[in-house]
Amino acid sequence: GAGVSQTPSNKVTEKGKYVELRCDPISGHTALYWYRQSLGQGPEFLIYFQGTGAADDSGLPNDRFFAVRPEGSVSTLKIQRTERGDSAVYLCASSLMGLGTEQFFGPGTRLTVL
Amino acid sequence: KQEVTQIPAALSVPEGENLVLNCSFTDSAIYNLQWFRQDPGKGLTSLLLIQSSQREQTSGRLNASLDKSSGRSTLYIAASQPGDSATYLCAVNEYSNYQLIWGAGTKLIIKP
Numbered sequence: 001g002a003g004v005s006q007t008p009s010n011k012v013t014e015k016g017k018y019v020e021l022r023c024d025p026i027s028g029h030t031a032l033y034w035y036r037q038s039l040g041q042g043p044e045f046l047i048y049f050q051g052t053g054a055a056d057d058s059g060l061p062n063d064r065f066f067a068v069r070p071e072g073s074v075s076t077l078k079i080q081r082t083e084r085g086d087s088a089v090y091l092c093a094s095s096l097m098g099l100g101t102e103q104f105f106g107p108g109t110r111l112t113v114l
Numbered sequence: 115k116q117e118v119t120q121i122p123a124a125l126s127v128p129e130g131e132n133l134v135l136n137c138s139f140t141d142s143a144i145y146n147l148q149w150f151r152q153d154p155g156k157g158l159t160s161l162l163l164i165q166s167s168q169r170e171q172t173s174g175r176l177n178a179s180l181d182k183s184s185g186r187s188t189l190y191i192a193a194s195q196p197g198d199s200a201t202y203l204c205a206v207n208e209y210s211n212y213q214l215i216w217g218a219g220t221k222l223i224i225k226p
Contacts, residue, residue: 004157033212042118042203042216043158056212091157100145100165100207103214105158 002026004106006092012112013082021077021109025094032075033103034067035091043091049075050098082113116141118206120217128225129196135189135220137204142182145207149178149189152201152219161189161202194224 005024013019025032031050035043045059049069057067064082069075079086089110093103117140127133137147146165150158162171162178164187170179177190187204201221205214 031212033214035214040218042205042218043214044216045213048212059213093158098212102148102160102163104160105150107157110155 004092004094004104006090006106006109008109009107010110010112012114014114015082015084017082017113019079019082019111021079021090021111023075023077023092023094023106025073025075025092026104027073029094029096029104030072031095031098031101031103032069033093033095034075034077035093037089037091037108046077048098055098079111082111084113087111087113116144116206116208116215118204118215118217120202120204120220122220123218124221124223126223126225127194129194131194132190132192133194133222135191135202135222137187137189137217139185139187139206139215141208142185143209144182145209147178147180147187147204147206148214149176149187150203150205152203158203191222196224196226198222199224 007022034046037043048056052072064080067077089108091108093105095101095103119138148163149161164171164180175192180187201219203219205216
């Protein structure tokens with residue numbers, strides 16, 4: 001596909017469960033970003049990958065959150081022991097290179113923790 | 115710490131009007147600034163990216179300006195249409211920082 005895709009589009013889970021959110025970046029984009037957006041707010045940075053490595057994970061709120069990008073393309077955001085406060089839209093973006101290049105966003109995954 | 119503010123939070127205007135959305139940031143040491151559009155329940159669409167060395171960028175009916183020294187950017191929308199209704203967000207990219215720092219957005223409603 002031409003754009004960034006994310007699956008699932010919606011995820012409802014129970015408190016304490018484990019969830020995985022997937023992001024497929026634009027082909028050829030080396031940089032990949034995860035953001036989290038709560039209602040009425042701008043996105044909040046979580047983590048940035050350059051290739052396979054996490055170049056900046058300073059936005060991950062705690063150790064329940066983890067992300068991987070093993071082959072430098074698809075990325076998975078993993079949340080353990082989900083809490084109600086984790087409910088948000090999780091956005092993924094990719095860019096051709098890293099710093100300063102235009103970021104292109106996927107449609108997001110709406111996570112609801114009951 | 116960089117902070118990005120967008121005023122107003124919401125704006126409703128009749129179709130056909132020209133309008134200006136405002137974005138301000140506290141630290142002028144930015145690499146670039148992007149304007150995005152977000153439709154309800156959908157992702158973000160990049161509208162314009164202005165590098166720190168540029169003063170403005172234009173795309174169709176949209177014009178974005180950047181005054182880095184005063185920490186301000188504006189998005190000008192000419193001849194507004196109902197299809198322009200959406201939330202508009204600005205975000206800055208700082209030097210040696212891969213993160214985008216975001217405003218909370220301006221929700222724009224264009225009345226037919």
